[in-house]
Amino acid sequence: METVDALLQATIRAGTPLLYAALGELVTEKSGVLNLGVEGFMLMGAVSGFIVTNITGSAFMGICVAAFVGFTMGTLYAFLTVEFALNQVVTGLAFVLGGTGLSGFLGKGYIGKTISQVPVWTVPVLGKIPVIRAFFTQDWLVYFSYLLFLLVWLVVKKTRIGMELSAVGENPRSADSAGISVYRYRFLASALGGALMALGGAHISLAYAPMWVENMTAGRGWIALVIVIFAFWDPLRALFGAYLFGGVSALQYRVQTLNIGVSPYILGMLPYLVTIGVMIFFSSERARRLLGAPSSLGKPYLREGEK
Amino acid sequence: MRKAGLLAVVLLAVALGFGLKVGFVYVGPVGDAGWSYAHDQGRQYLEKVLPGVETAYFESVPEGVEATVKLRQLAASGFELIYATSYGYMDSVLEVAKEFPNTIFMHCSGFKRAENVGTYFGRIYQADFLVGIVAGAMTKSNLIGYVAPHPIPEVVRGINAFTLGARLVNPNAKVKVVWVNAWFDPATEKEAALSLIEAGCDVIAHGQDSPAANQAAQEKGVWSIGYNTDMSKFAPESHLTAAIWNWGPLYVEITKSVMDGTWKSEDLWPGFEKGVVDIAPIHPAVPKSVVKLVETYKYLFQKGEYKVFKGPLYDNEGNLRVKEGEVMTDHEIWDMYWFVQGVEGSLPSSGE
Numbered sequence: 001m002e003t004v005d006a007l008l009q010a011t012i013r014a015g016t017p018l019l020y021a022a023l024g025e026l027v028t029e030k031s032g033v034l035n036l037g038v039e040g041f042m043l044m045g046a047v048s049g050f051i052v053t054n055i056t057g058s059a060f061m062g063i064c065v066a067a068f069v070g071f072t073m074g075t076l077y078a079f080l081t082v083e084f085a086l087n088q089v090v091t092g093l094a095f096v097l098g099g100t101g102l103s104g105f106l107g108k109g110y111i112g113k114t115i116s117q118v119p120v121w122t123v124p125v126l127g128k129i130p131v132i133r134a135f136f137t138q139d140w141l142v143y144f145s146y147l148l149f150l151l152v153w154l155v156v157k158k159t160r161i162g163m164e165l166s167a168v169g170e171n172p173r174s175a176d177s178a179g180i181s182v183y184r185y186r187f188l189a190s191a192l193g194g195a196l197m198a199l200g201g202a203h204i205s206l207a208y209a210p211m212w213v214e215n216m217t218a219g220r221g222w223i224a225l226v227i228v229i230f231a232f233w234d235p236l237r238a239l240f241g242a243y244l245f246g247g248v249s250a251l252q253y254r255v256q257t258l259n260i261g262v263s264p265y266i267l268g269m270l271p272y273l274v275t276i277g278v279m280i281f282f283s284s285e286r287a288r289r290l291l292g293a294p295s296s297l298g299k300p301y302l303r304e305g306e307k
Numbered sequence: 308m309r310k311a312g313l314l315a316v317v318l319l320a321v322a323l324g325f326g327l328k329v330g331f332v333y334v335g336p337v338g339d340a341g342w343s344y345a346h347d348q349g350r351q352y353l354e355k356v357l358p359g360v361e362t363a364y365f366e367s368v369p370e371g372v373e374a375t376v377k378l379r380q381l382a383a384s385g386f387e388l389i390y391a392t393s394y395g396y397m398d399s400v401l402e403v404a405k406e407f408p409n410t411i412f413m414h415c416s417g418f419k420r421a422e423n424v425g426t427y428f429g430r431i432y433q434a435d436f437l438v439g440i441v442a443g444a445m446t447k448s449n450l451i452g453y454v455a456p457h458p459i460p461e462v463v464r465g466i467n468a469f470t471l472g473a474r475l476v477n478p479n480a481k482v483k484v485v486w487v488n489a490w491f492d493p494a495t496e497k498e499a500a501l502s503l504i505e506a507g508c509d510v511i512a513h514g515q516d517s518p519a520a521n522q523a524a525q526e527k528g529v530w531s532i533g534y535n536t537d538m539s540k541f542a543p544e545s546h547l548t549a550a551i552w553n554w555g556p557l558y559v560e561i562t563k564s565v566m567d568g569t570w571k572s573e574d575l576w577p578g579f580e581k582g583v584v585d586i587a588p589i590h591p592a593v594p595k596s597v598v599k600l601v602e603t604y605k606y607l608f609q610k611g612e613y614k615v616f617k618g619p620l621y622d623n624e625g626n627l628r629v630k631e632g633e634v635m636t637d638h639e640i641w642d643m644y645w646f647v648q649g650v651e652g653s654l655p656s657s658g659e
Contacts, residue, residue: 211517211519216493
């Protein structure tokens, strides 16, 4: 394969966990729920997917269980933040800590075990065209991420459900008076979003680097959070964002192999520098409005006269 | 703290009646297939060889306050000898050692000692030299990739020894280094390995705690070399051999010296002569003559008759660093922060 193709292929490979996680966060945030726990969700997805694949020998089962675990965690998250209206930042951080600890505990016996990884499959015809083939010589979970991206994009941008979802995130009171169930949307968005995040983790432990080690997502959950902001809550931009970060991480080793004299520390810092920059930008209310964050993001909705 | 000290003495007296109680503190989980796993193998060996010894361990103990707490807990419950097996435990060890003057502490890879604190490490670079020979003999493109964790002397030393081994049998071999700046991030390690394979490397070595680089090599059909433990089960067709730790014999020796009362605070840095380092079984595809050569050098290391870092040694910019006939001192080897000839890669200027 040509260098460009190989780089592109690596970009997509490295960007896929981020794409899953960013899509999950995007769906969640669209409904007005902020979930900072992405890292914890990804780790739980990675460990549960790995354990099930190791026991059953079927990566498909592993993927299903990972998604289910993410879905359950997302439901629990909604229960705490939507039903009980707990502080979303604190609850999100609790999910990071909880997910990290629990995944480490559950995975203890599985460190050093091997599985049959999700196989790479070359799409006929498309897998032969230069450049394009980089997208079509990937593992199954990558193809599935294309599909899910299309689905999220269609639903968010083109359907009534997407409009109602945005309404719930922008102004839950008006949405409520228009007869849209705010709670149902927020519950479902959190749960489905959680499932997507968990799939991102499962891509790492089942396809990218098929093994389990503690903390193996190594901060990718945080990068996914940044991508969503970067993308102004737009699925297409989230796709580009995920692949951009994937490209940076793929490129940094290739730049080193070309003997270009850039300190590895500077290169390794890149994602975090960007993270900090975006965080600073995001923390100002004006910038938030300018970016178009859902107006009620992070604010629990309580019906008047209830609770 | 005096109370705790008293308690320790009482418990110690009780413990002595039953034999020596030896505690271990690990930074990773015992099943990590890497660093902590290797130490735990050593602990199990110790228990088997010295029947009077009773051991216990704490795993996944982060460096910092938690390490201090765990060390104190061990010392307070009557453990007479405690092995702290991570560089970052250094200050915790010294702090707790002051509180428990009757407990002996051994700190792995550190350099600060006290009356009741000794340090130890192993010459893994000797094993790196041997696996380098295998890599040098097996490369066809004369380009060997090395996925490296952090640009620190410990790692640089290993890469240098590896390169010297490779060029011993193949003077045209070059070792291409990429830094991942992590001991442990399987996804990035794999990406780094793949980038080396794309750049034309047909043998991949690494200094990481996970076998991700070996997996990448297996997928792409090139050879690979493991580190820390035998990683062949992760890459059965690709895994040529590995530079591995074998702490058991050293743990037996140190523990014995504590039992006889001959222990003293010192720095131990043994290699093949004590069997602390070794290499994993060599892949059957490696020619017999190469295996013989490796065995010869291993034998020389065991007898202490071969030095890896001896002159003439040039750095990778062509400057003569060690003159003909000179041998680097342990101190120089310990601080080594330059690449030998044949390494392609750069070192960030250190802040020393």
